[in-house]
Amino acid sequence: VCPTAALTEAFHVPKVWEALNDPEKYVVVQTAPAIRVALGELFGMEEGSIVTGKMVSALRRLGFDQVFDTDFGADVTIVEEAKELLHRINDGGRLPMLTSCCPAWVSFIEHQFPDLVDIPSTCKSPHIILGTLIKTYFAEKMNIDPAKIVVVSIMPCIAKKAEAARTELSIDHHDNVDIVVSTRELGAMIKEAGIDFNKLPDEEFDHPLGESTGASVIFGTTGGVIEAAVRTLHEWMTGEELKQVDFQALRGIDGLREAIISINGKDLKIGIAHGLGNARQLLEDIRSGKSNYHAIEIMACPGGCIGGGGQPYHFGNDKIVKERQKAIYREDENKNIRISHRNPEVQKLYQTYLGEPYGEKAYRLLHTSFAPKERI
Ligand code: SF4
Numbered sequence: 244v245c246p247t248a249a250l251t252e253a254f255h256v257p258k259v260w261e262a263l264n265d266p267e268k269y270v271v272v273q274t275a276p277a278i279r280v281a282l283g284e285l286f287g288m289e290e291g292s293i294v295t296g297k298m299v300s301a302l303r304r305l306g307f308d309q310v311f312d313t314d315f316g317a318d319v320t321i322v323e324e325a326k327e328l329l330h331r332i333n334d335g336g337r338l339p340m341l342t343s344c345c346p347a348w349v350s351f352i353e354h355q356f357p358d359l360v361d362i363p364s365t366c367k368s369p370h371i372i373l374g375t376l377i378k379t380y381f382a383e384k385m386n387i388d389p390a391k392i393v394v395v396s397i398m399p400c401i402a403k404k405a406e407a408a409r410t411e412l413s414i415d416h417h418d419n420v421d422i423v424v425s426t427r428e429l430g431a432m433i434k435e436a437g438i439d440f441n442k443l444p445d446e447e448f449d450h451p452l453g454e455s456t457g458a459s460v461i462f463g464t465t466g467g468v469i470e471a472a473v474r475t476l477h478e479w480m481t482g483e484e485l486k487q488v489d490f491q492a493l494r495g496i497d498g499l500r501e502a503i504i505s506i507n508g509k510d511l512k513i514g515i516a517h518g519l520g521n522a523r524q525l526l527e528d529i530r531s532g533k534s535n536y537h538a539i540e541i542m543a544c545p546g547g548c549i550g551g552g553g554q555p556y557h558f559g560n561d562k563i564v565k566e567r568q569k570a571i572y573r574e575d576e577n578k579n580i581r582i583s584h585r586n587p588e589v590q591k592l593y594q595t596y597l598g599e600p601y602g603e604k605a606y607r608l609l610h611t612s613f614a615p616k617e618r619i
Contacts, residue, residue, distance in 0.1 A: 253401075253404055254428065255404070255422050255423065255424050255428065256424060256428050256431060256432055256435075258422050259395055259422055259424060259432065260432075262393040262395070262421075262422065263305065263306045263307070267391060268391055268392075268393045269308050269387055269391050269392050269393070270306070270307050270308050270392075270393045270395060271307065271308060271309040271311060271377050271381075271392060271393070271394050271395070272302050272307040272309070272310055272311070272394075272395045272396075272397060273311045273312060273313045273316070273370060273373050273374070273377075273394070273395070273396050273397070273452075274298060274302070274310075274312060274313055274396075274397040275313045275369070275370060275396070275397065275398050275399055275400070275462075275463070275548060276313065276314055276317065276459060276460050276461070276462045276463035276467075276548065276571065277399040277426075277463035277464075277547075277548035277549045277551060277554065277567070277571070278298065278397055278398075278399060278426050278429070279293055279294055279295040279298055279574065280292070280293055280294075280463065280549060280567045280570035280571055280574065281399065281426055281549065281554045281555055281567055282294050282298055282426055282429065282430060282555075283297075283440075284555040284563075285426070285427070285430035285555050286430070286433075286440040286441055287441070288441070289566075290562070290563045290566035290567065291566030291567055291569055291570040292570070293570050293573065293574055294440075295445075295574070296443075296444070296445020296446055296447070297440060297441075297443040297444075297445060299445075299446045299447065299448055300443040300444055300445065300446040301429075301433050301438055301440055301443055302397075303446060304436070304438055304443075305432060305433070305436055305438075307395070309449045309452075310448055310449050310453065311373060311377065311448060311449060311452040311453050312448045312452070312453045312454075312455050312459075313369050313370045313373055313396065314369075314455030314456070314459035314460060314462070315373055315376075315451075315452045315453065315454055315455050315459070315586070315588065315589070316368075316369035316370055316371075316372040316373030316374075316376070316459075317344075317369040317455070317458075317459035317462045317471070317583070318455055318456055318458065318459045318583035318584075318586045318589045319369070319372050319373075319376070319583075319589055319592070319609065320344060320366055320367075320368070320369045320372055320462075320468075320583075320609075321458060321459070321468075321471045321472055321475050321583035321584070322475065322583055322584050322589060322593070322600045323364075323366045323600060323601055323605060323609055323610070324340075324342070324364045324366045324468075324472055325472045325475040325476050325479065325583075325584075326600045326601035327340065327364050327365065327366065327601055328340050328364075328472065328476065328537070328538055329476065329479065329480070330601065332537060337361060337362055338536070338537055338538075339362065339514065339529065339534060339536035339537055339538050339539045340362065340363070340364055340537070340538050340539075341362050341363040341364065341538075341539050341540075341541060342363070342364060342468045342469065342472075342538075342539070342540045342541060343363040343364045343365070343366060343367075343368070343613075344366075344368040344369060344462070344468060345368075345402075345541065345542045345543050345544075345548075346368065346400070346402040346403060346405065346406035346409075347400075347402040347519075347543035347544070348519065348522060348541045348542065348543045349363065349406075349613060350402070350405075350616070351519050351522065351543065352526065352613070353613055353614065353615060353616040354616045354617070355523070355526075356526050356530065357615030357616070358530065358615075359526060359529060359530065360613040360614060360615055361613075362529065363613060365610040365611055365612060365613075366609060366610055366611075367412055367609055367610065367611050368403075368406065369459070369462065370396040370398065370403065370407075370420060370423075371406070371407070371412050371419050371420060372609050373394075373452060374394045374396065374407075374418075374419030374420035375414055375419040375608050375609065376452060376592070376608075377392060377394050377419075377452065378392055378394065378414070378417070378419055379414070379608065380592060380596050380597075381451075381452060389417070390417075393421045393422065394419065394420045394421050394422075395420075395421065395422045395423075395424065396420050396422070396423045396424075397424055397425075397426065397428075397429050398423050398424070398425060398426075398551075398553055399425070399426050399463075399548045399549070399551030399552075399553050399554045400423075400425070400544075400548060400551045400552060400553050401425065401551075401552040401553050402543070402552070403423045403553075404423040406423075407419075407420040407421075407422075407423050411611050411612065411613075411614075412611055414608065425552075425553025425554075426551075426553050426554045426555060427553060427554070427555060427556075428553075430555070450588070451588040451591070451592075452588070454586055454587065454588035454589075455578075455586065456578055456580045456581055456582060456583055456585065456586050457488070457574070457575035457576065457577075457578035457580070457581030457582075458470075458471035458474050458475070458488075458575070458581055458582055458583040459471065459583060459586075460571060460574045460575045460578065461571055461572065461575050462548070463547060463548045463549050463567075463571045464546060464547045464548070464549050464567075464568045464571045464572075465495075465496065465515060465517040465540075465542050465546055465547035465568075466493045466494050466495065466500070466515050466540065466547075467547065467571065468540050468542075469493055469513055469515060469538060469539075469540035470490045470493045470494070471583055472538070473490055473493065473504055473506075473511070473513070474488050474490070474581070474582045474583070475582055475583050475584050476506065476511075477504075477506050478582060478584070479584075480506045480507050480509070481506060481507050485582060488581045488582060490502075490504065492504065493513060493515065494572075496546060496561070496564070496565060496568065498516065498517055498518045498520075498521040498545075499514075499515070499516050499521045499524065499525070500514070500515045500516075501513060501514050501515070501536070502515075511537045511538065512535060512536045512537050513536065513537065513538055513539070513540075514534075514536040514538075514539040514540070515539070515540045515541075516539070516540070516541050516542075517541070517542040517543070517544065517545055517546060517547055518543070518544075518545055519543050522541045522543070525539055525541070545559075545564065546564035546565075546567070546568060549564055549567035549568055549571060550564045550567075584600075593605075597609075
């Protein structure tokens with residue numbers, strides 16, 4: 244069950260078919276990191292099977308005009324979030340900085356800890372960032388009217404459906420993501436279309452918004468967002484190439500973890516929580532002044548997005564979540580580039596369109612604000 248307490252799951256597949264069948268629409272799909280290590284389970288594959296290439300192939304056969312990777316958005320998220328953290332550390336900003344890419348967790352803090360809403364990173368989540376870039380950067384590049392573009396996000400998450408409708412995340416009153424469907428809904432679409440998933444060839448994402456690094460893949464598991472941020476921070480703070488990118492101290496499956504990462508003689512104290520009960524514990528410590536972390540990653544679902552409410556059901560089976568987690572780290576290891584700011588297409592995006600990371604244009608398009616919400 245979704246941690247946001249959604250009792251019934253909205254089924255948005257008909258909306259996707261409608262968009263795909265509309266010749267006036269240009270339909271772009273993006274897939275979150277956790278989908279590629281779980282979708283295969285819906286087609287009889289073993290837990291932990293990596294099906295990135297078959298997933299892309301299936302999406303192309305379903306009729307999407309472009310198949311992009313939310314991982315590109317995750318790489319941009321890291322560039323922005325790491326810059327924001329550096330800014331807070333160096334300029335006396337409020338610490339700890341909390342990650343903000345999990346909408347169930349953001350909703351939790353807005354409702355339950357309204358006095359702390361200024362501590363999460365202001366960065367939008369990866370699929371919202373990618374949706375924004377599709378309707379601005381990509382639309383301009385391809386000379387397509389953004390009003391004709393429909394962005395469909397395939398997410399491991401039910402809470403992302405509500406997130407996409409948040410007015411705070413829109414640009415000029417237009418949604419950046421139009422439809423969100425879960426991993427299970429994608430599986431249903433593939434079956435409905437009569438596609439033999441297991442026999443599909445492996446295909447590559449489209450360019451340029453399909454390029455990604457290993458750092459963005461690990462967003463799919465608990466500890467991954469903060470490890471990705473540390474990889475970038477390490478290079479920025481030392482000015483040297485990071486040779487060993489695996490930060491084992493940040494990995495694991497325990498619900499509450501902490502680690503100290505030394506960079507250039509400075510100790511960064513990191514906290515990690517998954518599950519909202521664990522998050523509450525960390526937030527109570529911040530509220531009472533007992534916390535001395537620099538940064539904290541929080542994910543609502545057990546294991547992070549690999550265990551999300553939109554994934555193939557795992558019925559609390561830890562083994563399935565652990566196999567998906569192992570697959571996420573294998574996918575990271577298989578990548579040629581494993582640090583977000585080294586993604587060449589992300590570099591091009593900043594050089595030709597956004598300007599400085601965390602600068603005026605990047606902030607206007609890629610950041611938001613959070614506000615206290617009435618307690619429910
Ligand atoms: Fe969604 Fe769960 Fe991932 Fe949060 S941890 S973004 S609720 S799937």
